[in-house]
Amino acid sequence: MNRDKRLSADDYLKQDVYDTASNGYIVLTLALALILNFLPLPNYILLFRPDFVVLTILYWCVQYPHKMGMSVAFIMGLMMDVANVNILGQHALAYCIAVYLTLILCRRLRLFNTWRQAPQIGFILFVMQTTMILIAVLGGFRFPGWEYYFATVSGSLAWIPISLLLSVPLKQKPDPNAL
Amino acid sequence: MKTAPPFFRHGPGPFAKLIVFTCLSCLLIVEDLRFKRFHEVRQIIGTVIFPLQRIAYAPTFIYDEVRNFIVHFNLLEENTKLRQQFLENQEYLLRFHTLEAENTKLRELLGAIERIEKSTETKTILAEILYTPRDPFSHKITLNKGIYHQVQLGQAVIDDKGVIGQITRIYPFSSEVTLLTDKNHSVPVQVLRNSLRSVISGTGKNNELELRYLSINIDIQPGDLLVTSGIGGVYPPGIPVAVVEKIEHSPSDDFSRIVSNPIAGVDRNRQVLILSMIQSSVEIPPEAKN
Numbered sequence: 001m002n003r004d005k006r007l008s009a010d011d012y013l014k015q016d017v018y019d020t021a022s023n024g025y026i027v028l029t030l031a032l033a034l035i036l037n038f039l040p041l042p043n044y045i046l047l048f049r050p051d052f053v054v055l056t057i058l059y060w061c062v063q064y065p066h067k068m069g070m071s072v073a074f075i076m077g078l079m080m081d082v083a084n085v086n087i088l089g090q091h092a093l094a095y096c097i098a099v100y101l102t103l104i105l106c107r108r109l110r111l112f113n114t115w116r117q118a119p120q121i122g123f124i125l126f127v128m129q130t131t132m133i134l135i136a137v138l139g140g141f142r143f144p145g146w147e148y149y150f151a152t153v154s155g156s157l158a159w160i161p162i163s164l165l166l167s168v169p170l171k172q173k174p175d176p177n178a179l
Numbered sequence: 180m181k182t183a184p185p186f187f188r189h190g191p192g193p194f195a196k197l198i199v200f201t202c203l204s205c206l207l208i209v210e211d212l213r214f215k216r217f218h219e220v221r222q223i224i225g226t227v228i229f230p231l232q233r234i235a236y237a238p239t240f241i242y243d244e245v246r247n248f249i250v251h252f253n254l255l256e257e258n259t260k261l262r263q264q265f266l267e268n269q270e271y272l273l274r275f276h277t278l279e280a281e282n283t284k285l286r287e288l289l290g291a292i293e294r295i296e297k298s299t300e301t302k303t304i305l306a307e308i309l310y311t312p313r314d315p316f317s318h319k320i321t322l323n324k325g326i327y328h329q330v331q332l333g334q335a336v337i338d339d340k341g342v343i344g345q346i347t348r349i350y351p352f353s354s355e356v357t358l359l360t361d362k363n364h365s366v367p368v369q370v371l372r373n374s375l376r377s378v379i380s381g382t383g384k385n386n387e388l389e390l391r392y393l394s395i396n397i398d399i400q401p402g403d404l405l406v407t408s409g410i411g412g413v414y415p416p417g418i419p420v421a422v423v424e425k426i427e428h429s430p431s432d433d434f435s436r437i438v439s440n441p442i443a444g445v446d447r448n449r450q451v452l453i454l455s456m457i458q459s460s461v462e463i464p465p466e467a468k469n
Contacts, residue, residue: 031231038228038235038310043385046311070196074203082224083232084312085319085348085355088217089207096200103193139212142362142383 050155073099098128122156225350304453318361341419341443369408390437
């Protein structure tokens with residue numbers, strides 16, 4: 001790999017420039033993620049469905065660590081707990097831990113492109129799901145089996161399209177008269 | 180000495196925040212598991228997310244509408260078929276009426292107390308499944324009828340084949356059903372073949388129920404149909420619950436392990452029926468109420 005590669009002036013002009021996301025846009029994406037999570041689907045699809053809510057939270061966390069924090073993650077987690085009818089606080093705690101890991105890693109994550117971020121997001125999702133399993137097992141539920149971790153794999157794969165999609169409306173249109 | 184004001188305004192660091200939120204979550208988890216409190220919190224959040232759940236449900240709703248529209252074209256054919264089925268059922272019903280009359284007479288002969296008619300009289304509410312959770316831990320579903328539609332706690336939920344579960348939480352416009360397969364859910368049943376009474380419980384696995392604490396020499400065979408016994412007053416008697424799949428004897432155990440499969444599509448159906456018993460079969464004496 002050529003590490004000495006510098007951006008030429010031409011490349012520099014071709015770089016994408018993004019607007020800052022407004023709070024309204026962030027709320028809208030979170031609501032959409034919740035709707036995606038609530039879709040009524042057959043059980044075998046549910047096994048592979050990534051958790052869209054946590055992926056959206058993590059995306060905004062990486063992009064704007066000052067706008068997205070644990071309080072939002074906590075509230076979203078409570079909503080998931082009520083909708084999923086499980087222990088109140090299970091998702092909330094797991095989401096907070098995921099956000100904490102992302103806040104620590106966000107400077108590092110922003111150095112990578114989307115493709116290389118995916119495995120690291122996968123690691124965060126793994127820790128998050130393990131937390132959820134621990135809480136459920138301590139709460140007296142049965143261990144759901146290793147297929148529970150399918151969602152980790154699908155989640156880290158879904159990170160790529162989700163982060164591309166979320167950034168599309170923020171992309172600035174190139175102004176031909178700029179220079 | 181005065182310290183210089185910071186350049187950037189920071190809140191508490193991430194670790195401090197994590198500790199605060201972890202404590203808050205642990206408090207919620209323990210309270211929820213041990214004391215089942217925070218019912219109001221659930222109610223409020225449930226009402227807030229209800230519109231989102233409705234929107235998520237919209238594609239299914241549209242699909243249904245489109246299918247209904249297509250079905251309109253073969254309505255005539257279906258009508259003939261249904262009429263035929265109605266006639267067949269009518270015959271069964273007639274036979275049922277004669278049997279019922281005969282049964283009453285026999286009961287009178289035996290001097291048995293006539294079963295209270297009202298206890299078998301039920302009112303039904305048709306509901307649709309709004310949401311099934313992704314979580315493999317929770318054997319619960321959400322229905323689209325709630326307090327507003329006169330749904331009450333403890334009502335039985337069935338589909339066209341048998342029992343699905345029981346209503347355990349109600350929100351203004353939706354309600355939660357604990358499925359038969361939930362680990363903490365039990366139904367009083369009896370074996371159709373020999374009227375043996377027992378209680379069937381969920382195991383936490385999909386498609387598996389268990390008859391616990393029955394001795395090894397009990398008269399149960401694979402293939403036996405288990406129906407609700409009506410004891411306890413929640414489920415009306417005679418609704419199919421499960422079919423016995425296998426019976427295992429382990430030499431180290433005093434009881435045999437009897438595994439059975441639920442008959443109703445516990446995780447398949449969309450439309451379900453909420454039953455409400457108008458009157459409990461057991462009348463509580465006034466002394467017991469105080």
